[in-house]
Amino acid sequence: MPEGDMVWRTARQLHASLAGQELTRSDFRVPRLATVDLRGRVVDEVRARGKHLLVRVSGGLTLHTHLRMDGSWRVFERGERWRGGPAFQIRVVLCTASVDAVGYRLPVVELVRTEAEGEIVGHLGPDLLGDDWDPDEAARRIRAEPGREVGVALLDQRNVAGIGTIYLSEVCFLAGTSPWTTVEDADDVPGLLGRAHELMNRNARAGTQVTTQDSRPGRNHWVYGRAGRPCGRCGNTVRSGELGRAPHERVVYWCPACQSPA
Template structure:
């Protein structure tokens, strides 16, 4: 599932290609909105909200999309070959005289009134990359249920919006606790530090579309501490990194560095 920084990068590409230009092509390939015609309307902006994308269109309309596990938006020049997947996977096409944006495998695609955006994103917690970022509120939400495992609390977009499995695993490693440790058992200063680190990492990586990095040593060739490194030595202690897929969520951790319960 794309993390908040990936969604932010997608929004920026779409905004650059579409905002301020009149749509000359509009094709929404979902039954409920298949007859909607947005041609002739300017795109006002494309805004990310956590892992949601809001494409605002003149006339009080917003095209709401979510990438979930493997959805994507690709931007092409006129006449360029589309490489995002077979045509039957296309769910949306928005084009103008200079660019065309093609949405592939989008599990969520809805045309809503801009005034109703809160219906689809109003439940989200503070956005790690948004103008509403509020670390104190994010910490309050993260720690509201002391019995909840840290990994679950970090993934809950109602607490803070933008964290996926990669950052969940990396943040738990940086806090030297396992993702299954109850939030209430974290040290008194750990939640605030986790929230601050999460925001810092996403902010640093939003301009790195090809190489997300959480490791901090200068010249580090290995970009992530534990995610995707099953069986390889921990960069801190050398213990082989482990992987768990229970509950449908992928988690990586170091049994040597991270204290707390494990599956």
Template sequence: MPEGDTVLQAARRLDSALAGHALTRFDLRVPRFATSDLTGRSVLGVISRGKHLLARFEGGFTLHSHLRMDGAWRIYDPGERWRGGPAHQIRAVLATAEHTAVGYRLPVLELLRTADEDKAVGHLGPDLLGPDWNPETALHNLLADPVRPVGEALLDQRNLAGIGNVYMCELCFMARVTPWLPMGEIPQPLATRLVGTAKQLLEANRDRPTRTTTGAVAAVSRGGVRERLFVYGRGGRPCLRCRTPIRKAERADRPVYWCPHCQPGPTARWSAR
């Protein structure tokens, strides 16, 4: 699931493949920008901002994309077969003489002036993996609405940028609070630690191919010695702390996982099992 660490890694791969080279092909397969053509312009670089990707080009242009749940960028060598999905799922093709980057299933794709990037990402809070990271601002943002559930507050990219559903569930478990506890009921020291832990987790995973919050660096099976995650994706399985079965609540496309013993407090008001 693309979260801040995953998107940063995608930005690095795109930057390594494209930056410093001139475009030999620029193809955006969305109606609004289908006639746009930056062929011949150099790629200046690709960066991430929270869960957003910004590819900058010579002449003051930026291609803004967001992966959300299913989007992906794939990089291919010349002549290599494209294997990221069927052709009708391709939304962007950026090619140089050395590599071709293909964007699949991108729900957000827009070409804008680099000077106008704030129109796309200016609403974001401090980026957990960015140069603008400010823990005091992030904490202030989270506590600004004391009745808002902690899970919703962590997922709101206007508060701090980079946390998705996996990290939200894991952070709540590590803080021993349920995702439905109002932010105003969290003691200030715990809220401060929550922000610090979020930073530590994303920093620890920014260079790993497989995300972990437990310290296990390799993926293991259910029968393995260690698990990579404390609660996410482990519905019905024993808690790694207390052995109580992990519960799962369904809400749209965002399942929420928690341990009812380690995380006492309010629970889901929708279907839970």
């Protein structure tokens, strides 16, 4: 699942390609929006908010999309063959005189008044990749429910926007904290947030998702995706487990030896 850093990069790419440009064609392949035509409108800006993408166009409209599990936006030069997946997976097409922006496998596609964006993203906590990142407010929200597992609290986008299971697993490892530790027993919530902020900002700008110092596949994460393999720090076996309760449980990774027990 794309995490905040990948959504941020997508927004930056879409902004670079579309902002200031007039749409020469739009094609919504979702039933509810099938008759919408944005032709003639100018794209004002494209922003990420947590894992949400907001394409703001003239006339006070915002196209909201969410990538969820495997959605993506791709930008192609005019005339270039689209290659983000089979045509039936296309949900939105936005064309300018020079590029085609194509949204694939997007589970959320909706059009709202820009002034009403708050109804979509207003519940989100401070955005790790936002200009207005506020670590104190994120920590305050997390500490408001001291009995929750800290991993669950960090994944809750109402507390802090942008973290998915990759960064959750990695920052808990780096902090030596089990994701199952309760918030009240986790001694350094600001430290966890600080690591997430540093890693995600670095990776968002670099276009990678490296949390170690080694970008080679299989070595780019400390524990994420490494269940059954030796921990790079202590040599004990990395494990995976379910965090949270159905239907919202998520698979996370940790080293029982390096991270304090739940």
